[in-house]
Amino acid sequence: MSFVDTFNQLPLERLVHDSLQTTPAQARATIDKNDLELADFARLISPVAGSKLEAISRRARAITQQRFGKVIRLFAPLYVSNECINNCTYCGFSRDNPILRVTLSPDEVVREGQALAAQGFRNLLLVAGEHPRFISEGYLAECVTALHRFIPGIALEVGPMDTAEYAPLARAGAEGLVVYQETYDRPVYSEMHTAGPKKDFDWRMTTPERAYAGGFRRIGIGALLGLGDWRWEALSLAAHARWLLRHCWKAQLTLSLPRLRPCAGEFDPPVKVTDPELVQLTCALRLFLPDVGIVLSTREPAQLRNGLIGLGITHMSAGSHTEPGGYTGAGRENLHRTERGRIVQDTTHASQWATGQFDIADERTPAEVARQIERADHEPVWKDWDAALTA
Numbered sequence: 586m587s588f589v590d591t592f593n594q595l596p597l598e599r600l601v602h603d604s605l606q607t608t609p610a611q612a613r614a615t616i617d618k619n620d621l622e623l624a625d626f627a628r629l630i631s632p633v634a635g636s637k638l639e640a641i642s643r644r645a646r647a648i649t650q651q652r653f654g655k656v657i658r659l660f661a662p663l664y665v666s667n668e669c670i671n672n673c674t675y676c677g678f679s680r681d682n683p684i685l686r687v688t689l690s691p692d693e694v695v696r697e698g699q700a701l702a703a704q705g706f707r708n709l710l711l712v713a714g715e716h717p718r719f720i721s722e723g724y725l726a727e728c729v730t731a732l733h734r735f736i737p738g739i740a741l742e743v744g745p746m747d748t749a750e751y752a753p754l755a756r757a758g759a760e761g762l763v764v765y766q767e768t769y770d771r772p773v774y775s776e777m778h779t780a781g782p783k784k785d786f787d788w789r790m791t792t793p794e795r796a797y798a799g800g801f802r803r804i805g806i807g808a809l810l811g812l813g814d815w816r817w818e819a820l821s822l823a824a825h826a827r828w829l830l831r832h833c834w835k836a837q838l839t840l841s842l843p844r845l846r847p848c849a850g851e852f853d854p855p856v857k858v859t860d861p862e863l864v865q866l867t868c869a870l871r872l873f874l875p876d877v878g879i880v881l882s883t884r885e886p887a888q889l890r891n892g893l894i895g896l897g898i899t900h901m902s903a904g905s906h907t908e909p910g911g912y913t914g915a916g917r918e919n920l921h922r923t924e925r926g927r928i929v930q931d932t933t934h935a936s937q938w939a940t941g942q943f944d945i946a947d948e949r950t951p952a953e954v955a956r957q958i959e960r961a962d963h964e965p966v967w968k969d970w971d972a973a974l975t976a
């Protein structure tokens with residue numbers, strides 16, 4: 586049995602409706618309740634509960650401190666390739682976008698990793714588009730093996746694979762796999778994913794289960810806010826997380842709720858999620874799922890990130906670049922355009938950088954972010970994983 590079976594039976598329409606109809610008394614009672622059901626979570630993300638943000642955030646803060654202490658784990662994304670065979674209307678790497686592309690060699694990936702290690706990072710997220718010609722599991726395993734010599738915590742955010750392909754990557758030293766469903770609304774998903782293997786909604790949804798079976802011990806899931814009704818996305822994500830906690834129970838689970846940012850292709854998100862709604866959602870997730878990690882990326886502006894420290898967030902990225910070679914300039918001499926899977930050489934780009942996936946909102950350095958975490962009476966943690974822990 587996979588989560589798809591459970592998902593197909595979720596009464597999401599009714600839950601969204603109930604959420605919108607929540608009364609003040611129901612919201613108040615739910616905030617103080619323990620062991621919440623999905624229907625309770627729907628009440629916590631209701632418009633009425635939004636007017637009780639102080640009470641929800643107080644509870645979220647207490648639960649976060651009790652379960653995680655006053656720490657924030659820092660990580661950085663390391664983009665190894667921006668090649669992609671998919672068309673996702675909201676993403677700068679979409680195959681039809683005529684952007685400058687590159688796939689870093691394993692040596693170049695190591696250079697980037699060393700630059701991040703020099704800034705203090707010991708947790709990296711390797712990110713790549715989906716393109717079997719440029720980004721095979723063999724290539725990724727080589728990158729992981731090389732990085733693992735000096736980076737203890739490595740996670741991957743790459744095109745979905747089957748279990749047999751994941752196993753060598755886990756053995757090479759990658760302990761985490763991150764895959765966002767993007768949107769849990771099937772019609773919206775079809776509209777947003779117009780070409781490539783990513784069109785297969787169910788294949789993507791079962792990726793965390795395959796990753797777990799392949800040996801990954803940290804699983805990250807998420808929904809991209811801005812594509813569909815955010816309450817629908819939040820309810821689906823919460824249900825997905827709870828299912829994974831029950832069925833992939835040896836893994837640590839993290840959730841992400843990235844809001845869409847400007848990118849190549851100039852996609853205009855059909856749904857706006859306000860700052861107070863994002864705060865409410867983060868706190869509601871903490872109340873519903875006290876033990877999952879919650880990730881906040883540099884897509885969000887510095888002021889909002891500062892305010893969310895202590896309110897459910899456990900992981901933050903910092904100093905991020907979303908273009909391959911963004912930390913050292915690695916790969917610039919190999920920039921090209923890709924047409925129908927073929928490299929089109931064009932030397933006029935020698936002085937340029939590869940195109941990033943999206944714009945960053947928090948441009949502070951990792952050291953500045955770490956100082957801010959300390960000012961908020963929390964400890965920034967650069968290394969929280971070592972293979973010896975599971976040896």
Ligand code: SF4
Binds near residue numbers: 673677713783
């Ligand atoms: S979201 Fe991922 S799969 Fe879609 S175009 Fe961007 S990199 Fe490719």
